[in-house]
Amino acid sequence: xxxxxxxxYEVHEWESLKGPxxxxxxxxxxxxxxxSDTFVFGAFLVAYAAARTSNxxxxxxxxxxxxxxxxxxxxxxxxxxxxxxxxxxxxxxxxMVRAVQEGFMGNRNGVIKYxxxxxxxxxxxxxxxxxxxxxxxxxxxxxxxTPFSALGHGHEGPQQFGMFFFTITGFHGMHVxxxxxxxxxxxxxTAKGRFDKLGNYGMVEKVGLFWHxxxxxxxxxxxxxYLL
Amino acid sequence: xxxxxxxxxxxxxxxxxxxTGILSVVTVVEVLGSIVYENxxxxxxxxxxxxxxxxxxxxxxxxxxxxxxVGHEKKGFMFTILFPFIFLxxxxxxxxxxxxxxxxxxxxxxxxxx
Numbered sequence: 001x002x003x004x005x006x007x008x009y010e011v012h013e014w015e016s017l018k019g020p021x022x023x024x025x026x027x028x029x030x031x032x033x034x035x036s037d038t039f040v041f042g043a044f045l046v047a048y049a050a051a052r053t054s055n056x057x058x059x060x061x062x063x064x065x066x067x068x069x070x071x072x073x074x075x076x077x078x079x080x081x082x083x084x085x086x087x088x089x090x091x092x093x094x095x096m097v098r099a100v101q102e103g104f105m106g107n108r109n110g111v112i113k114y115x116x117x118x119x120x121x122x123x124x125x126x127x128x129x130x131x132x133x134x135x136x137x138x139x140x141x142x143x144x145x146t147p148f149s150a151l152g153h154g155h156e157g158p159q160q161f162g163m164f165f166f167t168i169t170g171f172h173g174m175h176v177x178x179x180x181x182x183x184x185x186x187x188x189x190t191a192k193g194r195f196d197k198l199g200n201y202g203m204v205e206k207v208g209l210f211w212h213x214x215x216x217x218x219x220x221x222x223x224x225x226y227l228l
Numbered sequence: 229x230x231x232x233x234x235x236x237x238x239x240x241x242x243x244x245x246x247x248t249g250i251l252s253v254v255t256v257v258e259v260l261g262s263i264v265y266e267n268x269x270x271x272x273x274x275x276x277x278x279x280x281x282x283x284x285x286x287x288x289x290x291x292x293x294x295x296x297x298v299g300h301e302k303k304g305f306m307f308t309i310l311f312p313f314i315f316l317x318x319x320x321x322x323x324x325x326x327x328x329x330x331x332x333x334x335x336x337x338x339x340x341x342x
Contacts, residue, residue, distance in 0.1 A: 021301065045316075052327065053331065079259050079262065090251050093291070104237070215291060
């Protein structure tokens with residue numbers, strides 16, 4: 001495979017090949033990857049459910065732990081900052097789905113126009129997560145120690161609270177990082193005109209599926225850790 | 229997927245903005261519900277907890293149906309994606325009860341030995 005044109009022909013053939021369920025192979029495989037990824041997150045959530053219900057008496061209340069906003073003094077803002085983060089992720093999902101639709105229409109500039117805010121929102125989410133983590137670490141929370149309990153701040157709480165917080169939101173954050181990197185790659189390739197040459201924007205749809213999955217998982221991380 | 233017609237495109241665009249509205253409203257309601265229930269007596273909390281959980285299921289439905297367009301796939305593909313999740317939902321519910329049982333057991337043992 002030394003010549004570039006042979007490669008491009010093969011990619012083109014692979015892309016247009018109909019897989020099972022009348023969908024492209026790439027899309028079916030992306031879904032199967034997402035299902036396996038769901039099981040990893042599911043394992044975290046199952047373990048979290050058991051750890052939490054077996055420590056029900058001392059488990060800290062989310063509206064007390066997550067009650068600060070960076071830049072504002074005091075802790076009278078229960079869940080405000082994390083709700084903002086949820087909105088950031090929802091909006092980035094919306095711009096992503098718009099990019100996918102522009103891709104279906106073969107509109108290169110439309111794809112670029114909607115991919116840029118998607119990447120920006122992803123980075124904003126990561127920045128917010130950095131602020132939240134550094135605040136909690138500053139308060140003394142680690143993987144092995146929780147400085148909050150059902151009694152409030154300053155009481156030692158169940159160790160699992162910090163442990164699951166950093167592993168679950170960390171694993172989700174890692175997915176956001178991956179999604180942002182994929183989107184940047186997608187933006188570069190779109191701008192270079194690769195998908196116009198291929199004649200289809202299926203790749204935007206596949207990366208879009210991954211990005212929506214990150215949003216979907218956040219719905220459940222948000223439910224399990226912040227709402228319940 | 230083949231190219232959409234202009235009409236389909238406009239319809240899909242409308243669906244997306246409608247979904248954005250639904251997701252935003254449900255999130256706000258969820259957060260309010262969560263803050264309200266944490267200030268309530270222990271025994272009265274569960275209806276709101278069930279409500280918040282159902283609200284999240286609604287959000288997941290709209291994200292999967294419109295953003296990930298699972299609803300537009302072939303039926304077989306749809307069920308291939310959805311069936312594995314049933315096991316996870318079962319596992320989460322089962323392990324919640326298991327955790328509560330561990331707590332009860334630990335408290336019973338502490339009562340005997342300490």
